[in-house]
Amino acid sequence: MSRPPRINGFSYLGAYRYFVTFCTLERRAVFTDIALGRLVILQFRRTCRREKFAILAYCVMPDHAHPLLEGMDAASDLAALIKSAKQSSGQRFAAKMKRPLWDEGFHDHVLRPEEDPKRFAHYIIENPVRAGLVKSPLDYPLSGSARWRCVVPGIRVAASSSGSV
Numbered sequence: 733m734s735r736p737p738r739i740n741g742f743s744y745l746g747a748y749r750y751f752v753t754f755c756t757l758e759r760r761a762v763f764t765d766i767a768l769g770r771l772v773i774l775q776f777r778r779t780c781r782r783e784k785f786a787i788l789a790y791c792v793m794p795d796h797a798h799p800l801l802e803g804m805d806a807a808s809d810l811a812a813l814i815k816s817a818k819q820s821s822g823q824r825f826a827a828k829m830k831r832p833l834w835d836e837g838f839h840d841h842v843l844r845p846e847e848d849p850k851r852f853a854h855y856i857i858e859n860p861v862r863a864g865l866v867k868s869p870l871d872y873p874l875s876g877s878a879r880w881r882c883v884v885p886g887i888r889v890a891a892s893s894s895g896s897v
Contacts, residue, residue: 744810744842747803749788751852752810754797754818754838757831761794768825769874772797772833775821783813789853791875793863798856800849814838853877 756762763769769792776799780787785808788800803810822833843849860872869875 744840745803746806746808748808748810749803749843749849750801750810751841751843751856752799752801752814752838753840754814755835756795756833757835759795759835762825762833763792763794763797763874766873771824772821773874776817779813779817779820783816784808785810785813786879788849788879789856789875789877791856791859791872793859793874794865798859800852800856802849810840850880853880 763772772792773790776790776797777787780801784804786802786804788802790799791797801810801813818834818838825833841852843852857869857875857877860866860875861869866872
């Protein structure tokens with residue numbers, strides 16, 4: 733797959749929110765291995781802390797991942813974050829499996845100020861239900877939100893104290 737285009741003239745630097753999608757190589761369902769999915773989430777959390785991003789919500793599906801990200805300062809660089817996160821999460825996988833984990837590039841949507849990030853969080857958290865993997869998003873082990881305790885429709889949404897990962 734070729735790299736998806738970016739918004740012409742937009743720097744992807746700063747305190748913006750992004751809905752991001754990136755896929756495994758050849759859309760292979762490698763995250764049916766829950767332990768591997770948890771390792772990827774751990775690596776993404778570490779990278780986000782280092783690169784000054786918060787993960788507002790996330791879901792690692794069998795063949796792709798959806799993080800909802802927020803830059804925490806003027807130097808937060810989305811392209812650098814994704815490159816570093818995919819690289820660090822894919823190293824062990826590549827050593828063991830003798831092939832890359834991730835497809836190149838990523839898809840993004842820069843949230844406009846008037847767009848409610850909870851709407852995107854709902855979409856992300858409901859993804860395993862729509863895919864038929866679970867009946868309730870609460871049953872899926874590779875999704876969650878550090879900003880909101882729960883973003884499941886019909887269940888109270890509560891902000892965490894820190895909002896960071």
